[in-house]
């Protein structure tokens with residue numbers, strides 16, 4: 414466990430106030446709020462698992478720049494894209510502060526408060542997505558690829574600028590135990606979301622990871638909801654999908670760990686929209702000097718967002734996905750100058766730009782997948798952000814996953 418609250422984290426000059434926060438990351442009981450920028454890291458994180466990589470050098474250079482600017486314990490915050498060869502979106506803020514999380518505040522769902530939805534479209538559309546799933550399934554039958562995560566975009570245009578504070582408040586109500594994030598983007602706009610999936614937390618020699626794979630849509634009726642959860646736990650397709658992720662994470666972490674605890678079987682975890690198969694992994698590093706970003710770069714992208722084997726799955730994704738994922742299914746979080754940090758998988762999120770939001774959702778495809786069910790799963794995953802936008806009704810038009 415990271416004991417951030419009790420630690421004397423520094424902040425330069427005044428602490429950021431919630432309404433002027435530019436970067437936000439919620440971790441367990443605390444929010445990391447940051448403003449300003451003293452150094453930027455756009456070097457791609459490719460090879461970032463190695464301490465001599467360009468990326469790690471850029472990271473050390475930026476930390477040094479911050480120290481010269483007077484910071485005693487600088488931190489790096491931001492996001493890294495799905496494709497590690499693309500520019501990183503990281504920086505060292507001028508001020509930061511850990512604050513205790515407040516109780517989620519009720520957000521009114523009255524339609525008069527919500528701006529009107531002018532346009533929406535899915536890329537690819539329903540037919541295109543199902544075709545891509547079918548394409549992947551055929552590929553599995555004729556190659557060594559076992560899993561590929563296929564995703565789609567849902568573009569929304571509103572009559573008025575999106576109220577980001579309201580969006581964040583609603584995400585907090587929906588998933589109070591999730592990792593909420595808000596990242597300013599240099600090209601304009603903000604990355605906003607609430608991820609349920611911890612890629613890596615590192616404090617000293619202790620590490621944790623909580624991969625998720627295998628999902629089912631929550632049901633309003635408690636009995637049906639329980640039945641869906643039980644079915645997920647015993648579904649061979651979902652167990653298989655999950656184990657591909659765990660085996661790959663074990664392969665990466667094992668050589669680094671003096672102790673590694675990976676339960677034999679996943680457990681259930683839930684958000685307001687979905688059930689997930691989840692494995693809580695804990696370990697103790699042989700070399701506590703490894704920084705959180707070094708390890709995160711070795712783990713990313715796991716088969717929970719890419720597939721298995723990674724290289725081949727990535728090629729298949731590039732072939733069938735008709736858009737650039739950018740930051741979606743990358744990682745978002747923070748790392749301090751001692752190498753401690755937390756990185757979560759950038760899912761259940763969107764990019765907000767004035768009156769537009771670009772939402773993203775994906776689903777792990779294996780040979781036993783059904784195109785209709787995978788489409789419905791992406792719709793359920795979009796539900797978190799759609800609800801936050803006051804558009805929960807869109808999901809009620811769908812058949813349950």
Ligand SMILES: C=C(O[C@H]1C=CC=C(C(=O)O)[C@@H]1O)C(=O)O
Pocket residue numbers: 562564610625626627628689716717718742760761773774775776777778794
């Ligand atoms: C890619 C997403 O979810 C991943 C994380 C949890 C469960 C997943 C699944 O069951 O397919 C996905 O691997 C997403 O939410 O867009």
